[in-house]
Amino acid sequence: MSNETAWREVDDYFCSTLLPADPVLEQALRDSDAAGLPPHAVAPNQGRLLNLLVRLQGARRVLEIGTLGGYSTIWLARALPPGGRVITLEANPVCAEVARINIERAELADRIEIRVGRAADSLPQLLAEGAGPFDFIFIDADKPSNPLYLEWALKLSRPGTAIVGDNVVRHGAVADPHSTDANVQGVRRFLELMAAEPRLSATAVQTVGSKGWDGFSLAIVET
Secondary structure (H helix, E strand, C coil), X not given: CCHHHHHHHHHHHHHHHHCCCCHHHHHHXXXXXXXXXXXXXXXXXXXXXXXXXXXXXXXXXXXXXXXXXXXXHHHHHHCXXXXXXXXXXECCHHHHHHHHHHHHHCCCCCCEEEEECCHHHHHHHHHHHCCCCCCEEEECCXXXXXXXXXXXXXXXXXXXXXXXXECCCHHHHHHCCCCCCHHHXXXXXXXXXXXXXXXXXXXXXXXXXXXXXXXXXXXXXXX
């Protein structure tokens, strides 16, 4: 049995044991596939992890950078207490429309706002509007822009805000300083900036599973 087969079987076991069937989330994935969206949504057990992190944080305001089809957005929004809100940013109008339909089916439209356009434009607008501070920020968009997203995440945070970054392992390539892959270089710079930022306490964790070999970063704003 190959490593990837074993990883997938373990993920399947975890999901079948710990996560009940969820027709809304399953349909969200099917609709995303039917619309031709890339298969980059988090795995179900990773979605539950995000949900639990938001609940542990006691978050009421969540910012998501990178909506795709709204799968992770639904997990985040379900963790919120009454009156809680997710603002999610998506550059691709096709993805945003798929997400809108999925979110409406999940009956979460009243607590999720999708902003369509480049996050580099939307983030300054959020700051200008006084939309923050956010309690939980999930960064899962184009990796070359991760350093910029971290900069804005800090501007839109408060002491105690959790900042989670997805896909930081890049199948191990993140450890290669000579990589010419813009995604790898974006993640490396993102991690270096976190390490150099005195306001942050951060770590990163490798994961294996149905999404292959990857991982996420987690940081807390200290001051």
